Amino acid sequence: MARVVVIGAGIAGLAAALAVSRQAPPGTAVTLVDGASKVGGKLRVSEVGGLPVDEGAETFLARRPEGVELVESVGLGRALVHPVTTEAGVVVDGVTHRLPTRTVLGVPGDRSALRRSGVLSAEGLAAVGADRAEPAPLNDPSVGQYVARRLGREVVDRLVDPLLGGVYAGRADGLSLRATMPALAAALDANGGRLVAAARSVVDAAPADAGPVFAALAGGLGTLPEAVARCSGADVRLRLPVRRIERTTGGFRLIGGPVPDPVTLAAEAVVVAAPAGKAAGLLEGLAPWAAHELAAMEYASIGIVTLAFPAAALAGVTGSGLLIPSTEGPVKAVTYSSNKWAPLAGSDVAIVRASVGRHREAKVLHRDDTELVRLVLGQLSAVAGIRATPVAHRVTRWGGALPQYAPGHLERVRRVRADVARVPGLAVCGAAFDGVGVPACIRSGYAAAERVLAHLRESRRGGWEEGA
Ligand SMILES: Cc1cc2nc3c(=O)[nH]c(=O)nc-3n(C[C@H](O)[C@H](O)[C@H](O)COP(=O)(O)OP(=O)(O)OC[C@H]3O[C@@H](n4cnc5c(N)ncnc54)[C@H](O)[C@@H]3O)c2cc1C
Known part of the structure; x- marks a missing residue:
């Protein structure tokens, strides 16, 4: 019997396990291994003030098919919800402005909308107005430096x-x-x-009637992992960190668990769905160039501070939340969850989620929970006039939360995949590769499953395909 082992039960590994178990030849066993005590990785939900609130990812792009399709295929379609409001503000010099419409992640595609938002000063608007036609960038510049050179720093x-x-x-x-x-x-x-015209063409290409942009789950996106694991039928082995993968004549041997009492698993094919640093360690002996590239990928660590206020605290506060530029402090964004998501509205508590910390600024996360809560309360009071005392709070620290796609990232990913492809039966997936969003991670899990399935097919050439 063939065994496929997926290392890492985040959403990418779960998607890979599900796809393998649905399409593999009969008799293939799928084992999903994770060092943590629960499946889900960055998808996790727990209660704050009596309501289920996500600790990690809370929403996903609904305009891409993978997220919604996965949710429906594991029987959670009825829990799908869309935001009540997506009107967000940005804080500039302590004052909140509505985000301008028609931008590509902030790169303006419409100068009038930008002017009306009031976000930029007269000098900032003049710099955007000075945008000149240029040939395409030859290489892969950093977004900040490229946009600043063309449209100004502001x-x-x-x-x-x-x-x-x-x-x-x-x-x-x-x-x-x-x-x-x-x-x-x-x-x-x-x-x-x-550049403004290029951004406009991207904005205009998005279909106007494609339905809501974002989706989430009543009960939390953190309910998705268990459902996927269940549907995959995989043998889920938790609290089992894999430490090493070795090649054998039949495939691979995985060694994990505590050093004095190791657990060994044999596999015909392996999907490594762990974050880049951990994946690098696992790939060292198999695909050293891939390991080298992955080890060089940096991650940002962040904290999520979730507060439950008496419901009245959010009365008069409109919109889905605020973005806070780094010049305004370490709190990077605030979501008024009870305004944004219907399942969290109408309770006697109002939920606010704040995200703290940026890449290479993890020091703020060393403050204790009380200090982090105080920091967020100070910011909420200053920028949104929310001065109530929370009735409950939760602080979640995510070390190594989000991979940083540095200039040259696409080339790096290509080199990693090329090196991994030299090892038959080995595949990689996860947020380090083709996008950090949930649908992109699901897609990368499916792509890894495809590679593994092709390998199984190849090694049983004739038998499975003809007999199926
Ligand atoms: C706070 C936060 C908020 C976010 N919000 C959103 C959002 O709203 N929308 C969105 O689309 N995206 C969001 N993201 C991004 C998205 O959640 C992640 O990029 C995605 O969930 C990553 O999935 P993954 O499977 O690649 O990795 P992970 O979720 O990191 O899973 C990897 C798993 O591998 C396991 N593992 C690691 N090493 C080993 C080992 N040696 N042996 C066994 N197991 C191992 C880990 O325990 C973990 O469970 C957010 C991320 C964070 C941190």
């Missing part, structure tokens, strides 16, 4: 940096244009020209 500091920070917890100056804004890079590659 638009980066006040819009692009906070919006990209919302996704990657990184700084625009350290993130790849081609990896984080692929549609904009493709528009520039196709036509060159003015």
